[in-house]
Amino acid sequence: MTEDAPEKTADAPGQTPSLEVRDLTVRFAGLTALDAVSFTVAPGSLHAVIGPNGAGKSTCFNVLSGVYRASAGHVHFGPDELTGLPPHRIAALGVARTFQNIALPPYATVADSLMLGRHRLTKAGFLAAGLRLPSAAREAERHRERVQEIAEFTGLERYLDHPAAALPYGLQKLVELGRALCMEPRLLLLDEPVAGMTSDERRRTAAVIAGVREGLGISVVLVEHDMGVVMRLADEVTVLDFGRRIASGPPAEVQRDPEVVRAYLGDTNNSEDAEEGVTS
Amino acid sequence: MTTFFELLISGISLGAVYALIALGFVVIFRATEVVNFAHASLLFAGGYVTALLTDDIGFWAALIVGIAGAAVVGSLVEFLVIRRYRGRDHSVLAIVTIGVDIVLLTDLTRRIGTDVLPLGDPWGDKIVQIGPLAIPETRIAALLTAALVIAVFLLAFRYTSWGVAMRAAAEDREAAALMGVRLGRVSLSAWAVAGALAAIAALFLTVFPTPGLERNTSLVALKAFPAAIIGGLDSTTGALAGGLIVGVTEAMVTGYQDELSFLGRGLGEVAPYLVMLLILLARPAGLFGTRELTRV
Amino acid sequence: MSSRIRIGLIAAGALVLLALPFYVDRFWLQAGLFAMAASIGAIGLNLLTGATGQLSLGHAFFLAVGAYGYCALADIVPTALAAIGAVLVAGAAGGLLSPIAGRLSGAYLGIATLALIFIGQHVLFNASDLTGGYNGRDVPALNIFGLSFDDTETVVLAVPFESMEKLWYAGLLLLAACALFARGVLRGRPGRAMNAIRDHRVAAGVMGVPVARLRAWVFVLSSMYAGLAGVLLALIVQRTTPEYFGFALSLEYLAMIVIGGLGSVAGAVLGAVFVSLLPQLFDRYSESLPLVSASGTGGIAPGEASSYLYGAAVVAVVLFLPGGLVRLGSAATPRALTLRKKEPTDESAPA
Amino acid sequence: MPHAALQVGALTAGYGPVRALREVTLTVGDGAVVAVLGGNGAGKTTLLRAISRTLGFHGGAVAGGEISFGETRLDRLAAPEVVAAGVVQVPEGRRVFARMTVADNLRAGALGAPRGSRSVSLERVHDLFPVLLERAAQPAGLLSGGEQQMLALARGLMAQPKLLLLDEPTLGLAPLAAERIAERIREINRQGTSVLLVEQNAAIALRVASEAYVLETGRVALSGPAAELAASDEVRRRYLGVVDEDAAADAERIADAAPVLRRWQP
Amino acid sequence: SSKAKDDDGDTGGGKGAGALKTGDGVTATTIPLGVLTDMTGVYATLGKSVTQAQQLYMKQLNDDGGICGRKVQLTIRDHGYDPRKAVSAYTELEPKVLGFPQFIGSPFVAAQKKRIDGTDKGLVIPQAWSANLLGSESIRQIGATYDYEMINAVDWLVKSKKVKSGDKIGHVYFEGDFGENALAGSKYAADEAGLEVVEQKIKPTDQDMTAQVTALKKAKVKAILISAGPAQSASLTGVAAAANLPVPVVGNNPTFAPQLLKTQAAPALLKNFYFLASTLPIGDKGSGPAELAKTYSAEYKGDLLDNGIIAGWAAADVFAKALEGACKDKNLTREGVRKALLSMKSYEEGFGITHDFSDPAAPSTKESYVLRPDDKAKGGMAVAEKAFTAPAVEGYTPEG
């Protein structure tokens, strides 16, 4: 049996190609969630996608990861066209993502959840696993070590034996991040990675994300409502509203864009103002 | 041509009975997301109580007691078993209902033993003649009942608080409890209603042209499975459509058995399943069922 | 349980199993063999239903494919090859269903597989050239390198070995191999992917698991286990009849994995032993059981009593022993505790 | 209408051997807005579950202490009875009924409310979140994350609670939307509903609340008037992130200090 | 202790020429027999009556002193029509008993045929009359097989119901050995008589015969044969009558149950239904049935009377007679019993038909009674025509 041997992958580390989203359109019955959206993620950069609730950010991720099908438009990741590929083929190209609504198994431990991220990088099929071929054992051993490394990096090593689903919300978000990292992605899609965290924890998580980009040199697309984190991390920001791109550019520029302020930020802006609110 | 229409009519009338049974599955499925494999034994229980009493207290009274009896059995199943399940996996609960079914069926078949029990209905073997077509009165009654009951449920699910509470509880018990839904009561009422429906289905399954309730009756109820699936497990309209499709398929294939004999004889029972497979290939959630929603 | 005690227990158990044919009579050996065949089938179903979350009511169909496939192939090739061939044919039959097995899940898949039973029985009854129709077929005895698993007596250590004694060892060997294989699968990479599909289909896909393909392969694997169970059953009964491979049989297998423990190999074996030995014990000892009366005396017949008990066991296990019989042994592990639901104990370590 | 105060006294609760709350004492005065802050796993959600009697759904239980709302001892009731007593929780993680339409979700929310008032609350809710009216016929599961959060909140309001328990109501909301929620909470409160607010967005929480508690590993670490807490250094640093200006540098510093993830060499 | 062979041990306790030879579980005081029945499965109807009748028979026999000074002891196993349980039960009882006066389920008997004929060789009386069990010295049915019954039925239709060459007759039959063996007979006889058979195969879960009747009506059949269960014959007869297809319906063996006369189909059954059997009905005035009915009712108060009682009683009686024969031959072993049975050429125990057990390849009789429902008779059946054998039977050889 040769069941699910991983697809041939074109990825060699260090060669992160650019992600090109061209005129991407997604329609649902009676609703256009994405309307001819285009943007480019330069290799190794961190690109933030922001916008009001329901603007189409997660929908965009869903298309990029193959969960939804685009009604029109294209997504190219280097030489590969992502539109139309099933999720596992996209994963095989080195695209990893986290979920806005946590998607962790209810009983598996954190370690096992992270190991699942290694799926595409490992080969052992039914025969190898069933017969316990030494190759399968060696492979598992090697990848467990890497999982340990990633757990240490994300600060999860204390929880490796815990069932992931019983962890508090913020830690579950971290497990999601760790699992995506375990896929050794070339493109990492993060959907609201710091939602539900305290300021302290946000900072730590932001540091992890920054560290990922530094250490691995991969591209990251970040959806986040925490403007602090976005400003801090992003090289480039695209703003969506009602499925349309209303602005894009460097963070500081975008933040001043009146359209963005009207649709998204509101005139009270961010934590400084919030603090004023408290002290006044 | 007459043969064709005779078969069509006979199929539709048989289908009405299947639809009634399938509706029982649908009610439980919508209320609890559980496929109730014990439905056949609820049906058996209802029929048995009716048959037992019909000589002593008359048919209508017996029918009412039978319906109530099956409702009680349904409630007991909920109260003693379903309610006590703490997990979240609906497949496991489905398997639990298999266990319940085994216990109930063993008991009822033991009681019924070797008898064939007539339900003493007022329609007897009377026939309504429409042109060259003969339709048993019982089947017209079944069709009307099925249509009525299904309409009532359609409205109830959609427009009453009971329906909203039931669907909410089925999807997320905790969130429903946070809305003030009394989970126990809702689920109990669903099972009671399913029991009552089963008893009504039992009536039409065991009156003319079948001789009465006997140990195989519960097996016949299995034929409502493809009906429920073809229509879509969570759709009341689907139950009706599925029931009719199964009934007509079965009647046609049986009636034209000679022409189809290259597929082997006795295909009538198998044909609905083949139809079901074909439909599932095209529509994985049945004709009227809601597709699994995934939003991440 | 320390691992040394554990190994000791396992060794002792193995020794007892190996010695049994020298001491117990044909009836018990046959009962044991039925349990072994059931265990193999149940392991296969547990891979599918327990580990991957794909409900199947069609397991009996694949048992039939194995049993009949063996008979039919034995007409043209040596029996040993026929046995292997039958398992492959069962797998292929599972593969044919992959458009459905890959796409459907939950109740829909369950009832779609129910169709297999009815279609399968229809074929068994009607394709009489191949299946012997209602009469069924005689099962040719297995013959491996001149060792024939039939009723000719071979005397071993002064004990006459007939078919059951010989099959006993074959059965043990097969069961051990199947169990170890399944365990390896479950603990390895495929097992993780299977669980991921069960727990969160979309996430599994995004992690790189080819959901439909893996589901289809698990279906194939589980069908092969069922096929092997069918071959073994046929060899034990020495005759295949179509009625046997019905709905009730599929339900029995589901009951086994639920009673034993979903998703675990040991659970499948425990459940299979429980479900297949229970009625035999009842029958055999009906005279001495309270409440149960011997057949033909009115009252609750042994067959009924075991039906009651096995239905009730399914319910009771799910309600009171979530995780199945297999949890009885491992209840004390810390991981089981964090998932178990009970009042907090007072002296407990901080999280 | 007469309102009552929520009293939580020496509450201890946990999940199996996991102790999530230890002797937590807390009061939500009549008509007050009280915020609860705390890091991940501090026990905030557990506190709300204990009050709304839904710990059982998670395999948890109250081990000691008492909870009362006015004259009513909540810790002796079942979850639906708590709702009937006027205490309604908007749970963490939205928990909308995915397969029901938005409209039916709102109807479900009103199941615990007096019958006559439904259309009024429906109007109010649509006023607050116009998008819900637009999407009335759409299955709730298909809404975006933030839209679901609005629906969850709206659904909770449909029950017309006397005390509203909010578990991270601004989670995943855009800044503008979060601001609007904050305003709305104040407004609801002005109309007479007390609020117990669990928030990660401490800035908003402290602005809305009159009093605040800080939970740490299941214990009350700090408490007092919201303004006072907001001024404390500890709270400023940990929950308000007022050192944001240095965040980038901070991030780099942490990244340097933390183990570095190197590329994987297959 | 191991089960190692301690040489010839317990086989044949008897020594010397004049002494009684015993074996296979027979002791100085008891003759153990096995009963493999179905009291909880699809043939529970039959199983219960047969078993109770046999228990009653043995009780009386033992009260009268037993056989060869020994009491006959029945061990009963209910297999619920599950092949695995049936095989297990046979395996369990076989080493302990001399023979089986009852074994329900011809597929299971067939499954054990190899062992019964090969090594075990104990006398088995199946309560199934499928021709494929013929041809074994150890497996002996009592009565005509299904195919012969149907040959007689067709003959009777031609003789008494004005069915003539060129006509069509319907045959509704169960999937499985019962229905298909019956079909073999009806097709043979139809061929001989120049009739055409319209086949309708059904399953036990088909309980509404409307579609079948429609198809048969379309084919313009002049009579309908049915080899199915009671529910099906009631539905078939009722629907045919209601659909203006007033043709005779003729069933065999388990097609009828007295309970049917309480159902809506009763009038139609009384009018159009006939039934072929190899014994008198239990409600017959003849001394055999009447006496049996009386003793049976006295023992099992409230239980319905049906023809299973006669079948069980007759099987017990035949077995007992064979035991007596074996006793007389001083050979109370499996072999002795078999031989004794082979020498019974004209056995008659008051149920109207004479049996000849000397040829294992042929059924013990080829005669059938035609019965008809009678709501006044016990067991709901009365004789419509005396036992006869169709001439066509002569040229017929079962496929067995």
Ligand SMILES: Nc1ncnc2c1ncn2[C@@H]1O[C@H](COP(=O)(O)OP(=O)(O)OP(=O)(O)O)[C@@H](O)[C@H]1O
């Ligand atoms: N499968 C679907 N079917 C129908 N409508 C959908 C589906 N998925 C998303 N939508 C709609 O598309 C719009 C965009 O949703 P999306 O999840 O992309 O928003 P978002 O930008 O991620 O918002 P948020 O910040 O709140 O998460 C929403 O209005 C949502 O209701």
Ligand SMILES: Nc1ncnc2c1ncn2[C@@H]1O[C@H](COP(=O)(O)OP(=O)(O)OP(=O)(O)O)[C@@H](O)[C@H]1O
């Ligand atoms: N279902 C559960 N089973 C076991 N332990 C649990 C469960 N839910 C929560 N816990 C534990 O209880 C403690 C408190 O969790 P709680 O969810 O109340 O924290 P929280 O303050 O709401 O955190 P967050 O801000 O992440 O939502 C944590 O240690 C957590 O691991």
Ligand SMILES: [Mg+2]
């Ligand atoms: Mg989103």
Ligand SMILES: [Mg+2]
């Ligand atoms: Mg929380």
